[in-house]
Amino acid sequence: MKRSAYLLALPITAMALLAGCGGSDDNSSSSNPAPEPTTQTEKPAENGSGGSSTVALAADPNGALAYDTDSLEAKAGTVAVDFTNDAAIGHDVVIEQDGNEVARGEIITGGSETVSFNAKAGEYTFFCSLPGHEAAGMKGTLTVK
Numbered sequence: 001m002k003r004s005a006y007l008l009a010l011p012i013t014a015m016a017l018l019a020g021c022g023g024s025d026d027n028s029s030s031s032n033p034a035p036e037p038t039t040q041t042e043k044p045a046e047n048g049s050g051g052s053s054t055v056a057l058a059a060d061p062n063g064a065l066a067y068d069t070d071s072l073e074a075k076a077g078t079v080a081v082d083f084t085n086d087a088a089i090g091h092d093v094v095i096e097q098d099g100n101e102v103a104r105g106e107i108i109t110g111g112s113e114t115v116s117f118n119a120k121a122g123e124y125t126f127f128c129s130l131p132g133h134e135a136a137g138m139k140g141t142l143t144v145k
């Protein structure tokens with residue numbers, strides 16, 4: 001009986017060692033290509049309502065007063081807007097709901113930033129706050145579901 005117990009113990013030990021070095025290494029967080037100074041307008045997920053989503057928004061890289069879309073869609077929870085402006089003129093992104101500002105990024109030129117806020121389901125608007133830019137078309141609707 002002693003002998004079989006010893007034989008059993010070996011593979012168990014080996015498995016424990018393997019499990020020990022396996023891992024909880026999580027390398028999945030490399031999806032944000034922009035380690036620029038970011039603007040966190042609100043702490044994420046303060047009401048624990050679940051999800052988080054990231055949407056991409058870019059200004060026209062050739063300097064037109066335009067975003068690359070006038071329609072974004074995200075899930076309720078923490079919404080991160082990855083805003084890229086590769087143009088030589090400054091732009092920002094401001095997000096409002098019913099006329100109330102909920103998030104505002106920095107004015108950036110030739111770079112990117114992330115503007116995060118805690119979103120409930122509903123319609124938000126986003127626009128560039130530089131003089132004349134919204135009027136020229138730098139605006140759109142962010143729908144949160």
Ligand SMILES: [Cu+2]
Pocket residue numbers: 065090091092128129130133138
């Ligand atoms: Cu602008």
